[in-house]
Every structure is written in C-alpha cells, then in structure tokens.
Amino acid sequence: MILLKNDANRCLLVGDLAVISQPSTRHKCMNATIDIDFVETENQKLVSQMVRDFGAREIKPKMMEWDEEQIFPVDLFHKMGALGLMGVLVPEEYSGAGFGYLEYITALSEISKIDGSIGLSMAAHNSLCSNHLLQFGNGEQKLKYLPKLATGEWIGAWGLTEPNTGSDSGNMKTTAVRDGDHFIINGSKNFITHGRSGNLAVVIVRTGEPGDSKGMSSFLVEKGTPGFSSGKKENKLGMRASETAELIFSDCKVHRSQMLGAEGEGFIQAMKVLDGGRISIAALSLGIAMGAYEAALSYSKERHQFNQPISKFQGIAFKLADMATKIEAAKLLTFRAGEMKDKGLEVRKESAMAKLYASEVAVEVANDCVQIFGGYGYTKDFPAEKYYRDAKLCTIGEGTSEIQKLVISRSILR
Numbered sequence: 001m002i003l004l005k006n007d008a009n010r011c012l013l014v015g016d017l018a019v020i021s022q023p024s025t026r027h028k029c030m031n032a033t034i035d036i037d038f039v040e041t042e043n044q045k046l047v048s049q050m051v052r053d054f055g056a057r058e059i060k061p062k063m064m065e066w067d068e069e070q071i072f073p074v075d076l077f078h079k080m081g082a083l084g085l086m087g088v089l090v091p092e093e094y095s096g097a098g099f100g101y102l103e104y105i106t107a108l109s110e111i112s113k114i115d116g117s118i119g120l121s122m123a124a125h126n127s128l129c130s131n132h133l134l135q136f137g138n139g140e141q142k143l144k145y146l147p148k149l150a151t152g153e154w155i156g157a158w159g160l161t162e163p164n165t166g167s168d169s170g171n172m173k174t175t176a177v178r179d180g181d182h183f184i185i186n187g188s189k190n191f192i193t194h195g196r197s198g199n200l201a202v203v204i205v206r207t208g209e210p211g212d213s214k215g216m217s218s219f220l221v222e223k224g225t226p227g228f229s230s231g232k233k234e235n236k237l238g239m240r241a242s243e244t245a246e247l248i249f250s251d252c253k254v255h256r257s258q259m260l261g262a263e264g265e266g267f268i269q270a271m272k273v274l275d276g277g278r279i280s281i282a283a284l285s286l287g288i289a290m291g292a293y294e295a296a297l298s299y300s301k302e303r304h305q306f307n308q309p310i311s312k313f314q315g316i317a318f319k320l321a322d323m324a325t326k327i328e329a330a331k332l333l334t335f336r337a338g339e340m341k342d343k344g345l346e347v348r349k350e351s352a353m354a355k356l357y358a359s360e361v362a363v364e365v366a367n368d369c370v371q372i373f374g375g376y377g378y379t380k381d382f383p384a385e386k387y388y389r390d391a392k393l394c395t396i397g398e399g400t401s402e403i404q405k406l407v408i409s410r411s412i413l414r
C-alpha cells in the first residue's frame with residue numbers, strides 16, 4: 001500500500017507501497033499573495049506513480065474499446081474510489097483522501113495523459129458534484145452523501161446547463177416551486193456528465209424571478225426520485241467514455257432538506273464551484289497535452305524519412321520545442337491557481353486564465369501531435385487522433401474560451 005501524508009500530516013492508505021513523505025527542497029518564487037514551489041513534492045511524485053501504474057493496468061488495455069463503443073466504465077470508477085481518486089479533496093472524516101489541489105491536479109493530469117474521458121469524469125465527480133456539496137452542504141447532507149461519493153460507491157453529477165442556456169446559464173428555465181415542505185422541479189438539463197449513471201445530482205434551478213441572479217437555488221436529487229429521469233445520451237466527437245446525457249424533471253418532488261445552503265444562493269454557489277472546477281479542466285487539458293507531446297516526441301525519434309529520424313528535421317524539432325514550452329507555461333498557470341485555491345485565496349481570474357490557456361494549448365499540441373505522426377496520426381492504430389478529438393472539449397466545457405476571456409476581462413477591468 002502507499003501511505004501518503006495529507007496536510008494534517010496524517011498517513012493515508014492509498015495503494016500498494018509504504019512510503020513516508022519527506023520534506024522536499026523547494027525553490028520559492030514570492031510575490032504579494034503566493035509562494036510557488038517549482039519542485040514536485042514527494043506526495044505528488046507518489047500520486048503520479050500510483051496513477052500511472054493504475055492506468056497501465058486498468059485503463060490502457062480497454063480504453064479504445066470504451067471509446068469506440070462509447071462505454072462509460074462504471075466499475076473503473078469504483079476501483080478509482082478505492083484508491084482515493086474519487087474523493088481527492090474530500091476530508092478524511094467523510095472517507096476522502098483529504099488532499100489539496102496540488103495532489104488533485106497531479107492525479108487528474110496523470111489520468112488524462114492516458115485517457116482524457118476518464119479525466120473528464122473524474123473532474124466532474126470530484127470538483128463539481130462533491131465539491132459543491134463539500135462547500136455548501138450542511139453537516140447532515142455531508143455525512144449522508146460525501147462518504148458514498150468519496151469512496152466511489154456512488155457516481156456524482158452536476159447540472160447547470162440547459163438546452164437553451166449554456167454560456168448564459170443564469171437565464172435557466174428549469175423551476176422549483178415551493179409546495180409546503182417540498183419543492184416541485186420541472187424542466188431539463190442537458191450535456192450533463194453522468195446524466196444516466198449518476199447516483200446523485202446537484203442541480204441548480206430557478207426558485208425566483210427570471211433575470212435575478214439571486215433567484216436560483218441548488219438541490220441534491222437522488223437517482224430514483226419520482227419524476228427524475230435521464231434522457232438522450234450524446235454521441236460525441238471525443239471524450240466518448242465519459243457519459244454525457246440529459247436530466248429530465250417532471251413534477252419531481254424533493255424535500256426542502258435537500259436544498260444546499262439557503263434559497264436564492266444557487267447561482268452564486270455555482271460560480272464559486274466553477275472557480276475550482278476550471279482548475280480541474282486546466283489539469284485535464286495539461287494531461288492531454290502532455291500525453292500528446294510525449295507520444296509525438298518518441299515517435300519522432302523512431303520514424304525515419306530521408307535516412308534519418310524525423311526529429312532531426314528542424315521543422316519537427318521546433319514544433320516539439322513549441323509544444324514543450326507551451327506545456328510548461330500551462331503547468332505554471334494551473335499549479336499557481338491550485339496553490340492559491342489551497343491557500344483559500346480568490347481564484348476567479350487565475351482559474352479562468354489557467355483553463356483558457358491550458359485548454360487552447362491542449363488543442364494546439366494535439367494538432368501538432370497528429371501532424372508529427374503524419375498519416376499514421378490519422379488512424380486509430382496510434383494515440384494521436386484520440387488526443388486530438390478529446391482535447392477540443394476542454395475549450396468548451398465549464399465555460400468556453402470566450403467565456404473565460406469574459407471572466408478575466410471583467411476581473412481586470414473592475
């Protein structure tokens with residue numbers, strides 16, 4: 001088993017090897033608000049190794065079949081739960097791993113380096129559903145649901161988007177109307193990760209007037225609640241092993257004790273959850289970019305044309321140099337946002353910057369990867385085409401690149 005130390009310096013049982021973390025030698029960059037450590041901690045190294053071993057054993061052999069058939073591998077997520085990967089940020093008192101964003105980014109990027117769609121599902125479960133509950137749930141709600149989510153026994157979903165309101169989510173049409181001690185929910189949510197297989201969904205719905213940012217509230221809705229069902233499962237370009245489906249509410253009655261926080265706080269809560277969620281999409285993007293880069297680098301040394309490895313051509317070598325440099329820059333932005341989040345600092349601008357930059361880098365690097373593989377990059381015999389298809393989601397999910405620019409510009413112009 002692996003024993004990792006969390007912030008409270010307690011050992012956690014995570015895998016198959018016993019290691020006690022040592023304080024690392026750190027180079028620090030100081031500014032007014034934050035220290036950035038450029039050296040990987042022992043915990044990060046151990047998490048990386050654990051995820052790489054797990055991925056080689058449990059993901060690599062089956063991922064192309066899942067991709068081809070659009071299979072969401074529920075059992076894999078139960079196994080990931082046993083390793084602590086479904087409750088990375090959840091405190092130990094709720095059966096989580098009790099780690100911070102640095103370990104979370106590390107684990108998520110390593111998973112995504114292997115298969116972005118598993119990374120996307122891990123991100124939606126951890127930083128949207130569980131994190132919303134962790135940040136805004138009361139003690140009873142946390143005790144009831146977090147251990148199930150953190151151990152991977154239950155899969156979590158998070159529903160904000162609707163068919164006609166994506167970027168403009170504050171204009172949502174799904175309503176919850178009070179009926180004594182209950183609320184009656186009507187409407188639908190679309191593009192929801194784990195919309196079919198999720199055991200629990202956090203949904204943000206309208207409880208007040210349209211156009212009022214304080215007119216929305218969030219609820220916990222369990223699978224099997226009468227009036228709650230799933231609809232169309234999307235047939236996607238990439239991220240095909242991550243299930244994306246519609247949630248349908250038809251006179252769905254939920255008790256007021258299922259409301260998270262106070263009435264009218266739902267949209268504000270959702271924006272705060274997305275501040276952390278966007279760091280996870282940056283980590284997902286980083287993983288895809290690293291995977292594509294490493295595949296391209298090794299292929300460029302093996303593939304010969306004109307009697308030499310193609311890496312000897314400056315046109316290819318410079319492409320690799322650009323790819324590596326962009327990845328390092330994306331890494332810095334992502335870990336900076338993660339470190340700030342761990343320190344409890346406001347990260348709206350920083351998480352949007354990390355998400356914007358890392359996701360665009362993932363698309364550019366995956367594109368260059370296909371180019372370096374040439375015709376073989378266009379076939380399913382090599383990993384390039386999958387990185388290319390998966391990467392594009394990162395510039396769309398949890399706010400498009402245009403919306404990240406809106407968030408960043410509002411922040412710097414206020």
Ligand SMILES: Cc1cc2nc3c(=O)[nH]c(=O)nc-3n(C[C@H](O)[C@H](O)[C@H](O)COP(=O)(O)OP(=O)(O)OC[C@H]3O[C@@H](n4cnc5c(N)ncnc54)[C@H](O)[C@@H]3O)c2cc1C
Pocket residue numbers: 124157158159160161164165166167168190191192193194236239244393396397398399400401402403406
């Ligand atoms: C695979 C996948 C998984 C997802 N998982 C979830 C999930 O678990 N939960 C959830 O709630 N949602 C989820 N989503 C939804 C996702 O967050 C939305 O697709 C995204 O926010 C964009 O919304 P939209 O698709 O309606 O696009 P639109 O909002 O219709 O945008 C269309 C285009 O217009 C641009 N645009 C819109 N407004 C502006 C503006 N003000 N300025 C400039 N340009 C603008 C956009 O950038 C985009 O290019 C998922 C989506 C996908 C594809």
